[in-house]
Amino acid sequence: MSIQMDGPRLFGHGAQLALAVVMAAVLLPASLQSVRVSGVSTPWVLALTLALLALHGCVATARRWPIPSFAIGALGCAVLLVAPDIDGVTDFSESSRYSPVLLPSVLCFFALLYAVSAHTTPPWPTAALGVGLAGSLLTLARLWEFTAAPIEAWAWWLLLSTTAFGGTTAAWALGRYRATRAAWTSQLAERAAADERRRIAREMHDVVAHSLAVMVSHAEAGRLVVPNSPERATEILTTIADAGREALTEMRGLLGVLRDDSASTEPQPGLVDLPALVERVRATGVEVELSMDDRLRTTPAVGLTIYRVVQEALTNVTRHAGRRPRARVSLTTVGAEIEVRVTNSGTATESTGTGKGLIGMRERVDAVGGTLAAGPTGDGWIVEVRVPC
Template identity: 40%
Template sequence: MSTAPALPRQPRRLGPRGEAWFDRGLAVGLAGLSLLIGVAAGAPDWALLGLLQCAPLWWRRRSPVAVYAAVAAASALQVLLVDMPLFSQLAYPVAVYAVARFSTAVAGTVALGVGLVAAATAAWDWTSPYVDPVDYPLQQVVSYATTIGVIVVAAWALGTLGRTRAAYVDALRTHAEQVARDAEQRAELAASDERARIAREMHDVVAHGLSVMVVQADGARYAAAKDPDVATAALGTIAATGRESLGEMRRLLGLLRSEQTGTRPQPGLDDVAGLLEQARADGLPLTVRLPDPLPSVPTGTGLVVYRVLQEALTNVRRHAGLVRDVEVVLDAEPGGLVLRVTDDGRGAAAGGAGPGEPGRTGGGLGLVGMRERVRATGGTLATGPRGGGGFEVVARVPV
């Protein structure tokens, strides 16, 4: 069994509080050592310059440009007061690093340029008192200037590298947050689609089962006085339909609770014949024309055809009134299936205005659910009353 490689340990980083204390310690430490060196050497100007150069480092993250300007001004003052390097000059590369790290690229470049000029100026100031002008003074000046310039360039390069790396990490973090938001939105959309799908399934199951039970119950009520055997058969059909509908509802509710319900799969094209036989047994006068053999189609396509047919038959029971013939035709055409369900009932012709006859164009969800199912497969659904009475449902489902 393969195991995922361990992630490399991330380096420890200071938090905001730790960074603040580090800056304070750096400023206090450099300023304190500079004061001690100045006092020990009996040079108050050294102590003053050390304080002026090192104390601003306290605010190097908050105001890097201002801190650099203060340190650079104190270093320029040193050229006028002292003709030798001081310990406190360590503050200058620290200030250059702060500008390159915590400010903009332009400010860092300006600090680098000023630092290189300052390196040449300091080298000339420190070497001129000790070198004879005739004894190749430029060699000493270039040597000192190069050494100081390398320190300045290194501080600028490290600061620039830190700034670009921080910008890259921020960009990665922003991208990751955007990806997380997109994933959350996709999950919400998928959940919404799943809820709509389950709602359609529940509507189909409940509407079909209850319509069959209502029709059979009415028939049993009328036949009970004259022919008890017919009433008994109708009651048996009611019980069987109720059990089947309850099983379907348990399966759908199981989908909401778990990804694996252990129940039977969704109905498909092979179950259409059984659905039609059940409709005949319920008393619908059907004329059926199915392809023989049934074409092999994807599971999703078969489910859509089955549900559309189921809902169409349910609507006939609920809204068509007295029908003499319900024609069901399923044709396999190039690129898809065409399902046509027509009836000669009077529900559509009457407009659904009569008592107990809600009509086909009411506020129910049956036609809406059928249309959503067919559109989800890229197909089309046409519904409407027929000339001379009746209603027609035509669904084209691509394969």
């Protein structure tokens, strides 16, 4: 599975650039025209023009550099706030004058506030909200004596305060919603990746532990048997080779899934493979009795779970049951469930395991909605599993 990392982009995201272009096309011409015919001194015309251009430019860079863009945009709004009143094409009457903070381009501030709220970590979103609310309050103070609105004074102040404080709060809240949703999505992805790692670890443990247990058992037996019975060397080596070959086949299939190979892989083992599994364990010297109904049917996922549970249980018998181990595997149908019991008896040896095999079995059974119970008996160990058919 290949992972491609995106290189640095000037604007961080194409949608941000598109937003900046749309806002500039809609808002900037009227704002610049108002400044051009504003009737203020040339330095103020230059300062207002630069402030407007900075506001729109910061919208384009807000996704990549949210904090610097917001700071420059807030400074531009401050210039509009302290500038002298202007005349312009948006006058309500021919003789009225108004503050440049009412120019349409001031709406860019909301986009900048959203960018900081959505794409930065605390305390920057809270600080940006504080700047926005303070700016809204200063705007109302700056416009306190503005009475040229073509509506009633109370309606004008209600509209102005709602736009200033409501717009600031809404932009900030939308940004925080996006940030929270992105964090939640990231946590889901991390959880899915962790679950997949655990699944792969279980598969590798089951494949490797079982195959190595069979191979080691035969190698130990061969070391003792071959000097006195050389004719059995071929049989023992063949069993070791078969166990290694099976492990390689299963591992190749598992790694093929990890590489996202398009080539077909071997199917996962299931109920029909249990007799062959038992035969391999018998070849190691363990007396195993298998009892199962040939008519048992279940889903591939449940079949794989049963196979791996039996495989792990028999592997533990091979490794820890000591001399003359005996095991019994039974599969029966109990209502709408399949009951799997693996019992063994023998002289127990000191275990050097980590318990991960039992943890892996429990995780497998839980994943298909089943239950698992395991523990010692009078002369051995029992593993009992119930899974839905």
